[in-house]
Amino acid sequence: MSAQPISLNRLENGITVITVDHQAADLIAARCFFRAGGRWEAPHQVGISHLLAMVMTKGTQSLSSAVIADRVESMGANLGTDATADYFTLGLKTVTADFAEILHLAGEILRSPSFPAAEVQLEQQLTLQNIRAQSERPFSVAFQQLRQAMYGDHPYGFSILGTPETLSSLTEADLHAYHHRYFRPDNLVISLSGRIDPDRAIAQITAVFGDWAIPDAPLPIAPPLPSLPPPSTHTIHQATQQAIVMVGYSAPAVHNLPDYIALKVINTYLGSGLSSRLFVELREKRGLAYDVSAFYPTRFSDSQFVAYIGTAPENAQVGFDGLVAEVERLCKVPLTATELQASKNKLLGQYALGKQTNADLAQLFGWYTIIDLGIEFDHQFQAAVNQITADQLQAAAQRYFQTPYITIVGPEPAREPLAL
Amino acid sequence: MQQLSNLCKAPLFPAEAIRLSNGLTLIHQYLPATPVVAVDVWVQAGANAEPQDWHGMAHFLEHMIFKGSEAVGPGEFDAIIETSGGGTNAATSHDYAHFFITTAAAYLPQTLPYFADILLHAAIPDEEFGREMDVVIEEIHGCHDDPDWLGFQALCETIYGQSPYGRSILGTADQVRQRSPNQMRCFHRTHYQPENMTVVVVGGMEREGAIALVSEAFCHFAVRSECPPIITHSKPQLTEITRTELRLPRLEQARLMLAWTGPGVDLMDVGIGLDMLSVILAGGRSSRLVRDLREEQQQVWDIGCEFSLQKTASLLTINAWLEADALPMVEAALQNHLTRLQRELITPAELNRVQRLLCNDYAFSTETPAQLAGLYGYYNTIAQAELAVTYPTRVKQMTPEILRQIAQDYLTPDCYAVTVMRSL
Numbered sequence: 001m002s003a004q005p006i007s008l009n010r011l012e013n014g015i016t017v018i019t020v021d022h023q024a025a026d027l028i029a030a031r032c033f034f035r036a037g038g039r040w041e042a043p044h045q046v047g048i049s050h051l052l053a054m055v056m057t058k059g060t061q062s063l064s065s066a067v068i069a070d071r072v073e074s075m076g077a078n079l080g081t082d083a084t085a086d087y088f089t090l091g092l093k094t095v096t097a098d099f100a101e102i103l104h105l106a107g108e109i110l111r112s113p114s115f116p117a118a119e120v121q122l123e124q125q126l127t128l129q130n131i132r133a134q135s136e137r138p139f140s141v142a143f144q145q146l147r148q149a150m151y152g153d154h155p156y157g158f159s160i161l162g163t164p165e166t167l168s169s170l171t172e173a174d175l176h177a178y179h180h181r182y183f184r185p186d187n188l189v190i191s192l193s194g195r196i197d198p199d200r201a202i203a204q205i206t207a208v209f210g211d212w213a214i215p216d217a218p219l220p221i222a223p224p225l226p227s228l229p230p231p232s233t234h235t236i237h238q239a240t241q242q243a244i245v246m247v248g249y250s251a252p253a254v255h256n257l258p259d260y261i262a263l264k265v266i267n268t269y270l271g272s273g274l275s276s277r278l279f280v281e282l283r284e285k286r287g288l289a290y291d292v293s294a295f296y297p298t299r300f301s302d303s304q305f306v307a308y309i310g311t312a313p314e315n316a317q318v319g320f321d322g323l324v325a326e327v328e329r330l331c332k333v334p335l336t337a338t339e340l341q342a343s344k345n346k347l348l349g350q351y352a353l354g355k356q357t358n359a360d361l362a363q364l365f366g367w368y369t370i371i372d373l374g375i376e377f378d379h380q381f382q383a384a385v386n387q388i389t390a391d392q393l394q395a396a397a398q399r400y401f402q403t404p405y406i407t408i409v410g411p412e413p414a415r416e417p418l419a420l
Numbered sequence: 421m422q423q424l425s426n427l428c429k430a431p432l433f434p435a436e437a438i439r440l441s442n443g444l445t446l447i448h449q450y451l452p453a454t455p456v457v458a459v460d461v462w463v464q465a466g467a468n469a470e471p472q473d474w475h476g477m478a479h480f481l482e483h484m485i486f487k488g489s490e491a492v493g494p495g496e497f498d499a500i501i502e503t504s505g506g507g508t509n510a511a512t513s514h515d516y517a518h519f520f521i522t523t524a525a526a527y528l529p530q531t532l533p534y535f536a537d538i539l540l541h542a543a544i545p546d547e548e549f550g551r552e553m554d555v556v557i558e559e560i561h562g563c564h565d566d567p568d569w570l571g572f573q574a575l576c577e578t579i580y581g582q583s584p585y586g587r588s589i590l591g592t593a594d595q596v597r598q599r600s601p602n603q604m605r606c607f608h609r610t611h612y613q614p615e616n617m618t619v620v621v622v623g624g625m626e627r628e629g630a631i632a633l634v635s636e637a638f639c640h641f642a643v644r645s646e647c648p649p650i651i652t653h654s655k656p657q658l659t660e661i662t663r664t665e666l667r668l669p670r671l672e673q674a675r676l677m678l679a680w681t682g683p684g685v686d687l688m689d690v691g692i693g694l695d696m697l698s699v700i701l702a703g704g705r706s707s708r709l710v711r712d713l714r715e716e717q718q719q720v721w722d723i724g725c726e727f728s729l730q731k732t733a734s735l736l737t738i739n740a741w742l743e744a745d746a747l748p749m750v751e752a753a754l755q756n757h758l759t760r761l762q763r764e765l766i767t768p769a770e771l772n773r774v775q776r777l778l779c780n781d782y783a784f785s786t787e788t789p790a791q792l793a794g795l796y797g798y799y800n801t802i803a804q805a806e807l808a809v810t811y812p813t814r815v816k817q818m819t820p821e822i823l824r825q826i827a828q829d830y831l832t833p834d835c836y837a838v839t840v841m842r843s844l
Contacts, residue, residue: 024453025787027780065715069705074769076776078784093784122718129721132672133741138565239669241561274486274498274508284495287554290562310562342503349505353456353522356788 006365007198008375011206013214014186016369019201020193020361028099028194029358031091032110033370036182038085038155039301040222045174046155047127047162049083052175054123056081056090059114068105077102081109085156086300087370088182093359096195100204107208110183115175124167131161138409139310142244145234146407150248150304152229181220185212191366193358225301233406243316243410244308247323249400251305254298254373261384262396263305266330267296269343270307272350278307282322288315294327300371305400313410324404330397334390344385351382431813433806435622435796438631444614444638447796447805448630449622451789457528457623458789460520461539462797465611468514468584468731471648473598476591477607479512480556480599485519486510487548489541494548497534504531514585515731516801522790525624529633536637542608549601557593567668568739571675571841574664575737579679579837582653585733609645614638618800623789655681655733658835666841673721674744675841676751677737682830684732685803691729692814693826694736698725699774700766700823701757702738706773708757709738719746719753731802736831744842751838758833765820779812 004022011017037049057079058065072079077094079102090110094102134140144159151157161167188209192201228250252259270277271294282292294307307327311319335343355361368377435449467478487494501508506523521535563569573588580586590596619638621630682694702709702725713720720742727736740750766774786792799808 025783027783027787066706066711069711070773073704073706073777074773076773076778076780095780095783122715125718126714126721129673133721136567136670136672241564242558273502275495275502280495283555285551287551288558290555290559311558312561342499345505346502349502349524350507352505352524353507356454356456358787 004193004361006375009198009202011185011202011210013210013212014188015205015209015212016189017198017202017205018189018191018365018369018375019196019198020358020365021197022193022358022361023195025358026096026195027093027358028096028192028196029091029093029362030099030103030106030190030192031089031362031366032106033189033191033366034088034182035187035370036088036178037083038158038160040182040220041155042223043153044166045170045178046158046166047160048166048170048174048178049088050160050162051120051123051127051167051170052178053081053083053088054127055115055119055175056113057109058119058123059116060108061112061114063108065116065119068109071105072102075102079106083160085160087367089366091359091363099196103204104208111209111212113179115172117172120172120175124170127161127167128164131159131164131167134159134161138238138240138242138244139308141236141238142246142308142407142409143306145236145409146246146248146306146405147304149232149234149407150228150250150405151302153226154228154302155225156299156302156304181217184215184219185209186214187219189366189369191362191369193361228302231403231405234408236407236409237412238409239411240409242310243313243319243408244310245316245320245323246306246308246407247320247327247404248407249305249327249402249404251296251303251400253301253303254371255300257380257384258388258392259396259399260298261381261388262393263296263400265340265343265347265385265388266393266397267294267305268347268350269335269339270294270326270330272346275342275346278309278323278326281326282309282319286322288319288322292319313413316408316410320406320408327404328401330394331401334394337390340390340393344388347385348382431809433809435792435805436627437800437805440614440635440638442614442639442641444634445618445800446631446634447618447620447800448627449792449796450626451623454624454789455525456522456789457525457621457625458520458522458793459528459532459535460518460620460790460793460797461535462516462518462618462620462801463612464516464616464801465607466512466514466516467587467589469611469650470607472651474603474607474647475587475595476556477599477604478517479589479591480552480596481542481604481608482510482512482517482519483552483556484544484549484604485538485542487543487545487552489537489543491541492534492537494545497538500534501531506531512589514589516798518794518797518801520790520793528625532633533637540612540638540641542605542612544601544604544608546601549604553596553599556590556596560590560593560596563590567671567675567841570666570668571677571839572737574666575677575679575837575839576735578662578664578839579658579681579735580733581656583655583733584652585730585735606645606647609642610647613641613644618797618805620793620797620800622793622796658837660835662837664837664839666839667844668841669844671841671843673741674747674843675839676740676742676747677839677841678751678754679735679737679837680831682734682736684734685729685807688729688803688807689814689818690826690830691727691734692811693818693823694734694830695727695729696774696778696815696818697761697823697827697831698727698736699777700761700770701725703774703777709754712757713740713750713753717753719750729802747840755833758827758831761827761831762824762833765824768820771818771820775815775818778815782812
């Protein structure tokens with residue numbers, strides 16, 4: 001996590017290449033990012049990015065699924081594809097000597113996947129089952145419900161897995177069309193970290209991707225986003241030992257930098273680590289829960305701030321009151337100078353600890369680039385955290401912590417329902 | 421099984437194990453390129469060190485350590501570490517409890533004394549004890565809402581019975597309610613003593629500085645106490661397939677979980693062989709079970725095989741997620757795969773694949789100070805730290821013949837523990 005030299009280049013066909021020259025270990029981690037994923041999906045095709053990620057490594061024009069798996073695993077490499085709400089990525093990790101060969105294979109997978117019908121059907125079935133399995137865990141049930149309440153038809157409102165209906169309707173032709181639309185060199189960022197210098201990285205990437213031409217069609221634009229539904233409350237009864245209580249507030253996208261930084265510091269103050277406010281007040285001082293925390297994901301578009309507690313069903317009301325009181329307290333009470341500095345140190349310290357491995361570094365800089373922040377965001381983020389004031393935090397709290405969306409999952413109450 | 425040739429080609433241990441004058445073991449490795457230091461303190465005080473009827477003690481004590489000492493208030497240590505940009509946490513298993521911090525090296529002289537004080541002089545205040553008991557009980561309730569956790573517990577109880585490794589580390593809610601602060605202080609003062617502890621320091625701190633800091637901070641230990649004796653029950657000798665069935669509400673897919681035990685770390689090469697067999701069976705898409713049952717026959721939603729090396733009795737499990745109708749067919753298929761491992765040698769391609777996968781995984785998981793500190797601490801707690809770095813060499817020395825022998829000795833297709841989970 002000491003500052004490694006980082007370089008940024010653009011190939012003639014529009015591929016952005018980021019190289020972190022990090023000689024410490026004899027390995028290279030790479031992430032190939034495309035501007036695709038949940039945010040780019042049409043409502044009737046929700047889940048297509050994830051399905052594509054599942055089948056992409058299962059056949060190319062010249063290689064079968066078994067051959068691809070064998071090539072990767074016989075070299076002891078890691079290679080996988082993944083879709084998220086804001087991007088699509090292929091990640092790989094190899095010892096330095098094997099990098100060129102695995103990158104070549106990655107190139108073939110990204111450029112000419114074949115989506116064999118049998119593989120598409122298999123992964124569709126496995127994903128449908130995966131969707132069903134989400135309902136086995138109370139936390140997932142609560143979070144899915146909250147997300148749907150907060151986002152409605154906004155793409156962030158759906159699981160990346162899709163819905164049973166949309167998933168069943170997807171065909172190989174849909175996958176080919178999606179691939180054709182988004183997988184193009186001018187929509188690609190390749191981010192590397194490890195024992196490789198930038199010249200060598202560019203030479204190896206050019207050898208694999210240099211002849212990939214930019215298509216005539218203009219770069220696709222993500223569909224316009226619908227507005228968010230108003231706050232609501234939902235209770236789901238399940239015969240569980242614990243009740244899960246979640247409160248959510250609509251929160252700023254990363255591009256709204258001042259508010260984004262404010263909420264990141266607030267999230268750290270409330271929910272990060274054993275000394276966070278929620279942990280200390282609700283767990284340490286009152287023994288209400290084992291798991292009580294908050295999260296605020298970094299998103300290209302409208303994000304969410306969520307605080308939650310897993311508690312005994314008879315404590316659901318107390319837990320709910322505690323969560324809301326702690327979150328909304330920040331509208332009225334500014335952080336003290338000590339609290340503010342502690343939260344900043346904590347946030348920046350954890351940020352630094354999150355940049356220790358080659359995979360961490362490749363992921364971070366590629367991700368910043370694919371969501372249009374650029375690699376400079378690494379410094380901008382840290383500088384902005386250092387500069388923010390308690391007044392700015394309080395103003396942001398007042399702007400965002402108005403009325404929460406509420407979800408409760410737990411056993412049917414023996415007595416009267418919660419007074420929300 | 422035949423003995424492996426000596427490990428003459430084993431890499432030198434890149435860290436150094438130092439015995440301090442009070443008997444405490446310090447393991448240190450200097451990594452000049454990083455400003456971070458990880459300190460990981462391992463104590464031979466896991467659930468297996470609990471006296472009869474003291475179940476749940478080791479894990480509950482891990483929670484209570486963070487409630488501080490005479491000199492350090494509840495939560496004060498967490499705040500000190502975290503507000504200087506570092507992180508801390510802890511974990512308990514059957515063989516150990518361990519506590520770790522990761523921090524910028526510059527802060528360690530200020531923070532380490534607090535860390536040592538809460539570990540060596542845990543106060544276990546009565547009023548904090550009661551509150552934290554509620555937290556531990558919530559942790560147990562949360563686990564009971566996780567079907568895979570429930571299945572794994574049932575499987576361990578079936579294969580280990582009353583012997584160590586058989587019961588839940590957390591204990592039951594009723595058992596936790598029976599623990600008392602005095603009992604816990606006794607457990608702490610018995611086990612949190614220098615000869616039972618390993619302090620691992622890895623990262624941007626040089627040898628002399630690390631020795632000075634640790635010697636100073638981990639100097640005064642609590643007055644010794646003595647717990648009631650540990651009564652060790654022997655492991656049940658399974659002579660046939662031993663089955664447990666759970667029926668749960670809200671289960672969307674059935675589970676089939678099979679388990680075999682292996683020797684402890686004293687026969688490390690057998691453990692490494694079982695680790696390799698687990699990868700041959702279900703590590704990656706070209707492994708036997710994934711290819712056959714998930715990709716080709718499509719009888720399982722997912723399948724995995726896990727091996728964990730433990731101090732006295734290791735564990736290999738196969739876990740399948742599937743439709744309830746497929747349970748008999750998949751179990752029979754697993755038996756066939758195990759029979760094949762006993763009869764036929766694995767192919768040279770399979771051997772190459774598993775050796776490269778495991779050696780690379782080892783390299784990929786030793787990048788950070790915290791990863792290295794955890795690795796050394798774990799091995800030093802169950803055996804010696806130096807063994808940790810012999811892993812890749814041992815993997816490379818394994819042959820198809822030895823792997824077949826290990827499969828014959830341990831992965832019996834007609835004698836294992838199995839847990840089946842179905843929907844109510």
